[in-house]
Amino acid sequence: MCGGKEREMEYREMARKAKSDSYKMAGLAEEVRNKALENIGKALRAESEKIFSANGRDMERAEKDSLPGPIINRLKFDDHKLSDCIKGIGDLIKLTDPVSKTLLKRQLDEGLILEKITCPIGVIGVIFESRPDALVQISSLCVKSGNCAILKGGSEAAESNRVLFDTIHKAGVEAGLPEGFLTLVEDRAGIDQLLKCHDEIDLIIPRGSNSFVQHIMNDSKIPVMGHADGICHVYVDSEADMAKAIPVIKDSKTQYVAACNAAETLLIHEDVYDSVMEALKDAPFEMRFDEEGYSQEYLDYIISVKKVGSMEEAVDHINHYGSHHTDVIITEDEEKAELFMDGVDSAGVYVNCSSRFADGFRYGFGAEVGISTGKLHARGPVGLDGLVTYKYKLRGKGQIVADYASGKREFKFKDI
Amino acid sequence: MCGGKEREMEYREMARKAKSDSYKMAGLAEEVRNKALENIGKALRAESEKIFSANGRDMERAEKDSLPGPIINRLKFDDHKLSDCIKGIGDLIKLTDPVSKTLLKRQLDEGLILEKITCPIGVIGVIFESRPDALVQISSLCVKSGNCAILKGGSEAAESNRVLFDTIHKAGVEAGLPEGFLTLVEDRAGIDQLLKCHDEIDLIIPRGSNSFVQHIMNDSKIPVMGHADGICHVYVDSEADMAKAIPVIKDSKTQYVAACNAAETLLIHEDVYDSVMEALKDAPFEMRFDEEGYSQEYLDYIISVKKVGSMEEAVDHINHYGSHHTDVIITEDEEKAELFMDGVDSAGVYVNCSSRFADGFRYGFGAEVGISTGKLHARGPVGLDGLVTYKYKLRGKGQIVADYASGKREFKFKDI
Numbered sequence A, B: 001m002c003g004g005k006e007r008e009m010e011y012r013e014m015a016r017k018a019k020s021d022s023y024k025m026a027g028l029a030e031e032v033r034n035k036a037l038e039n040i041g042k043a044l045r046a047e048s049e050k051i052f053s054a055n056g057r058d059m060e061r062a063e064k065d066s067l068p069g070p071i072i073n074r075l076k077f078d079d080h081k082l083s084d085c086i087k088g089i090g091d092l093i094k095l096t097d098p099v100s101k102t103l104l105k106r107q108l109d110e111g112l113i114l115e116k117i118t119c120p121i122g123v124i125g126v127i128f129e130s131r132p133d134a135l136v137q138i139s140s141l142c143v144k145s146g147n148c149a150i151l152k153g154g155s156e157a158a159e160s161n162r163v164l165f166d167t168i169h170k171a172g173v174e175a176g177l178p179e180g181f182l183t184l185v186e187d188r189a190g191i192d193q194l195l196k197c198h199d200e201i202d203l204i205i206p207r208g209s210n211s212f213v214q215h216i217m218n219d220s221k222i223p224v225m226g227h228a229d230g231i232c233h234v235y236v237d238s239e240a241d242m243a244k245a246i247p248v249i250k251d252s253k254t255q256y257v258a259a260c261n262a263a264e265t266l267l268i269h270e271d272v273y274d275s276v277m278e279a280l281k282d283a284p285f286e287m288r289f290d291e292e293g294y295s296q297e298y299l300d301y302i303i304s305v306k307k308v309g310s311m312e313e314a315v316d317h318i319n320h321y322g323s324h325h326t327d328v329i330i331t332e333d334e335e336k337a338e339l340f341m342d343g344v345d346s347a348g349v350y351v352n353c354s355s356r357f358a359d360g361f362r363y364g365f366g367a368e369v370g371i372s373t374g375k376l377h378a379r380g381p382v383g384l385d386g387l388v389t390y391k392y393k394l395r396g397k398g399q400i401v402a403d404y405a406s407g408k409r410e411f412k413f414k415d416i
Helices: A002-026 A030-046 A048-064 A069-075 A079-094 A132-144 A155-174 A189-195 A210-219 A242-254 A273-279 A291-295 A311-321 A334-343 A401-405 B002-026 B030-046 B048-064 B069-075 B079-094 B132-144 B155-174 B189-195 B210-219 B242-254 B273-279 B291-295 B311-321 B334-343 B401-405
Strands: A102-109 A112-120 A123-127 A148-152 A182-185 A203-206 A232-236 A263-269 A286-288 A302-308 A326-330 A348-353 A370-372 A380-382 A388-399 B102-109 B112-120 B123-127 B148-152 B182-185 B203-206 B232-236 B263-269 B286-288 B302-308 B326-330 B348-353 B370-372 B380-382 B388-399
Touching: A002 A112, A002 A123, A002 A148, A002 A182, A002 A189, A002 B311, A002 B334, A030 A048, A030 A079, A030 A132, A030 A155, A048 A069, A048 A079, A048 A155, A069 A155, A079 A132, A102 A388, A123 A132, A132 A148, A132 A155, A148 A189, A155 A182, A182 A189, A189 A210, A203 A210, A232 A242, A232 A311, A242 A263, A242 A273, A242 A326, A242 A348, A242 B388, A263 A273, A263 A311, A291 A302, A291 A311, A302 A311, A311 A326, A311 A334, A311 B002, A326 A334, A334 A348, A334 B002, A334 B388, A380 B388, A388 B242, A388 B334, A388 B380, B002 B112, B002 B123, B002 B148, B002 B182, B002 B189, B030 B048, B030 B079, B030 B132, B030 B155, B048 B069, B048 B079, B048 B155, B069 B155, B079 B132, B102 B388, B123 B132, B132 B148, B132 B155, B148 B189, B155 B182, B182 B189, B189 B210, B203 B210, B232 B242, B232 B311, B242 B263, B242 B273, B242 B326, B242 B348, B263 B273, B263 B311, B291 B302, B291 B311, B302 B311, B311 B326, B311 B334, B326 B334, B334 B348
Parallel strands: A123 A148, A123 A203, A148 A182, A232 A263, A232 A326, A263 A302, A286 A302, A326 A348, A348 B388, A388 B348, B123 B148, B123 B203, B148 B182, B232 B263, B232 B326, B263 B302, B286 B302, B326 B348
Antiparallel strands: A102 A112, A112 A388, A370 A380, B102 B112, B112 B388, B370 B380
């Protein structure tokens, strides 16, 4: 249909604008990006009434539509959340610039100097859930790292997102950012159009349900950073200290059941199986013993339990059924701990502590972009470093390769 | 058809075996991997007659089939090439272990220590051209970095590849590598089967023609590292020193025309256009002035030429038509050079030197896996570092997140 084609063009134009402005973003000094963040923080405070009133309309509609309680909670954007967001922006300004870091500086020959320097990735598409604060966080992370962002938020938060976007966009442009530094996509059909723009969008970060993330990974040539699911394991070894095992199991399962780093399967060595089961008999979660549960992400007070004959069996189980997110061994045997950590193919491999530590803030990154279960680029909790790539700069004085090929000149490699 | 289904199963089994052995590879100490490389080097020398005789049969068939001269040259595997390969393995042994490097070590709290440690990626599929030496190189790079490799070589080199594979596989297994450390795929249909194995294969490195690489990037969910094409530019600025410009243009275009880092388009500032054209009037390449050439990778003694009004126009042209590989500015104006390097979105951005320097050996990496024009994971010439990822190891004493959430304990971040 003609309307569909027009819409497709509209999204491509949007993505092209972001792409061409991403080159301008890449050239901005740290001061300009930090100044823009400062301006954004002030504007959010100045526009707070407008923001709360838009959020009020979203909340009203959500209640009228009888949306579930947890969604309404996430949707709420009050003075407390606004203050958190503004504080977050202040913290971000203080973080070291992720851009223009020298990763390598090497003399290839006299007067021929190679540098490997971090730079923004370019255009990042972020698709996020119904929390309006996610829009503020993601926009400010992208400004800090010099990237242009194309955002698609949850439709429940449409009015809040629109006002937040307008406020941030205006404040950023006033501070010297290019028009295309931030783009808001308001209809769901836009996502499928954007997924086709692999020449313009460099990276997609989907935050949302498992099936949604799978859909994006399958349907786009654009690289995706994120995780489809989190099937994390706690393995209680024969050499486990029960005083550590039981609290770590409970914390990994219940400290926040809806998180991707919550444990979903408990593997127990046969030597300690009975004592672990005895200690867990009053635990506030259901235990399931059937094989169908091994691939399930409950996100609830439920855990799969399996008895294993050895640490090796636990490692094999984890590599087969897990999602390469975060897995824990409880043992006092240091050698086994090392074998477990080398053998388990996951972003996080832990000894004697809760799987819930898998988080950018708990790792001390200061800001979290998300958690990646992919192995390339960024793995595990991703900080600002995950939003940059690098380029090689080579500065010469007219050198040509023919001289080195003929032996007239020789490379004199020296890191400087 | 039943045969097709069986074949599919056979490839999946092959990939599964590599996957499960990749966990064994990941646990091997540096000494075992280096010892295996040593053994492989010796075995190649010991089996040289068998290798040359297999290569002789490939050469005979190639000549009978009247394959083009350059292919026959690449196919040839004589004592000179064997010695180069064995020397390469010796050099590789001496390189620092890319695995188990500590990228970060941080105390999160007393007795809770986070480490970010490099580790092998897992299973790497490499599809390469007709040079039998590529098989030796790729296998040894994968052994050094602790990865399992699945190889598909050019069919012209089938007999050479089979003998080289048998020799390397036997020597590696004798030295303690798992059976699945190396797998050879001998029929082209196997490629499409392997592209479906995204749960088993972690990374594909295609080395070959543009259309072939495009096909793989489009048809597989497995991440791809490589480059589809290399449309590199030389921009001669108004402030260029002609004594540098002319040799750099000639070297970038002609030092090796078949390379991806050879220049395909020459952009010239209008102020110096006439003098550059005058200086190039006897240059050993054809100049084309039509727009259709801007997206073309000639790989020949041909170059597109365009007059531009400013450095900004050159940057826009490069970002629009280029392949984000390597682009050069010739200028004496340092400020312009910096703006060019920040504005051009390519893996390599050079000032006053030849685009042909874009190469792992010339960067002093000691070994080259390939060149990547993607922005994630590895960009530009890729050394052994491109064959590893990292994981986070967290070692505790029973710590749980609830204690930090409640304020009972506080994080004490300290890099150690």
